[in-house]
Amino acid sequence: MKYRTFLTTLVLFLFSFNLGIFIISVASFKDTVHRAEERSLGEHYFITSALIKDFRAVESRGVHIEGSLASLLQPYSYLSGDQKVKLALYKGEQLAYSNRLEMVLPSRFLEPPKDGNRLVAMQKTGGHSYVIVSGKLPAPYDSYTMVYLYDATDAITAWKHMKNVLFFAGFILSCLLALALMLLLNRIFKPLSQISQTSRNIAAGAYETRLPVSGRDELSEMAQSFNHMAYEIQRQMTELIDAADKKQQFIDNFAHELRTPLTAIYGYAEYMQKAALTEDERLSAISYIMSESQRMQTMSYQLLELANLKNDEIGWEAQKVTGLFRSVQQTLHSKITEKDIQIEFICEIDAVWGDACLLQSLFVNLIDNAIKACSTGGHIVVRAAIEAGKKTVYIQDNGKGMSAEILRHITEPFYREEKSRNRRDGGAGLGLAICQQIVLRHRAELAFTSHPGEGTTVKVIFTTS
Template structure:
């Protein structure tokens, strides 16, 4: 059974039980109060009738009922002065007078009747319910049984009518209740149905599926938590997908990077082996083989560096920024002059924790990458900034070379990934420099942030925790 059906059935059972119990209590209470009122009225009638009998006995003498039994007197005239339907019985149980139907049986009614007591009971007479009050009327030596009857069938009919009306009201209430509860159940379970549909879509591979959030109840909190979970799953799946793609690209690019120099080496070696070459041609072929071999060696060393960075722990030491960058710019001065690129470096003094050799490698890779992008001017700045998390030293390397397309920025730190493959290979690049730099930044508890409009220049930002000078 679905949750909505369970809610409807549960509420309707509860509602029905409460409604029926409440109706039973009210109807029973009304019936009891009405009957108590009728009993009180019947007893009052009996007392009045008893007074009439006693008055007649005083007036007509104690033997009047004995004469009535012999047919000497007519009791009906006295009965006409009484309230309700009456009957008189002699002490031996014989009927002296009865206003009730002729076949009415009074035997057994007086078993528990005592003098000065009034008893009552309900009795069916000709399919109608009567309330009978009975007692003993004593005057001198004379005693008779007096029965006063009140027809209470109308109360029974009224009770039955109330029950029928209650049944109609109950049926209407149940019908309206089912309609209302169905609507309420629909609104309560709709978010859960949305969650169920969303889970099916996510299970089917649509990890971007989300549910509508709103309100502050438990279901809304569940929806928010579900969206957070779905977001985390989506990010994890995307991360795994990116990781798988990166591995595939790594293998493909690595194979390609090996294939190009190996093809050249094999070709020149075969030429040397099979043909008679002049000394000059031999030197040219050997030089090409040597260059390609050096390129493969550099590639293997960089891959080894990547592996080491992933598994080795490094000790960071505190250095002063102005001294550090003064040394770094001095070390790259020859490179800048050789490439015809100008370098401006301005940093604010602060103390940062770095692994000197790794940080130097990162700095050189960023400059080398800018030069390979055709930069003629590189601006390096370092400023101390106070943030909510603490004080940070922000290094910004900005060049005027060829920019990086925005769709490529996310992938430029992947191993072997190159924006312009032909230009990179021409300049002996393998696409590992920025991957190394990003790993170094992570070792320094930071990340490289790249900005470029895709046309004019690139900016690289690195934030490191520091303390002021």
């Protein structure tokens, strides 16, 4: 495209430029010829007028004009002193007087119009260019024809030199302008070439590639827009890659979680089939099979709940915080009693907006995790208050706490801090993933603060009224 633009622009420029030089040359040539013709007409008129007076003076003295033509025309020889002017006087078609006239004139110059008009023409003969003026003398001398020739060769030669100089200067200027045009087009098309190369790099996977931005013109604005587009592509591709990685990790973790109970179920079933068992051993195997089946059923329910949370709409109603806390306490009463946990509920706000079942499930999961993190006789504080103008629910325990690495992954499905402990407790690492989805569905925020040995604080920040 750059070279097509260059050639098209150059051809148009050269055509226009040379056409302009041609027009100037033609106009200059016409002006040169016109000035030569004006000079020739003027001198022809002057000589003719003076010669009529001389003819009359000669006739008044009774002398014949034919015998005195040489002496009468001699005074006008000074006009041809520079070898540029030639005079000829014809009577009819017979040459009566000639002043160095070597050329043969066309017959039309020997018979000019009789109405007083004069013939003016340019004729080239013997390498010279002449302006020829031919006209009859006024009556009663209209049998005579005065021919005036002006050698305009020098003027024509000067015009040719000027024309050649113009075309040569035009050629040099055209070369310089062609070079300047190429440099200009290279500068203009450089961002397009960079965009093309950058696009190929991005298409090849180098999403971090950017265009250099300089200046504040339209090209810099285009580069900024392209960079913004590249940034959005990189961001979206990163999100897609992360999502794909998380999906693959989810599948891997899910397969791993299924393998353990299935292996145990198959092993105990095979053991029951092939071995001679006592009643107590048979009941123990059946109990283990049922326990693992129950864990698989719980995991399937949790996965279904997680999928539904991502797709279903929730019902928005004002929920009394005290009622939610009371339901959570009743649900977890046995676990609280079993570990002798001291739990304290503090309510400083009246209600929050959301779905009652989902909010209850959210707080049950969070407090249940706090109970698991605490040792026997631990302490948990559940507080609902206003923080920074937003309704916030705090769940603080004095358990073992978590490291920063664990906090980064804690809401990922199937992620477990201690796989053995969670398997013992019957968890599959889906509880906090469900909590995260419940919080997102309520347009709220979930934040964790924890340090090993110092306990954990969970914040549920409601951004809606």
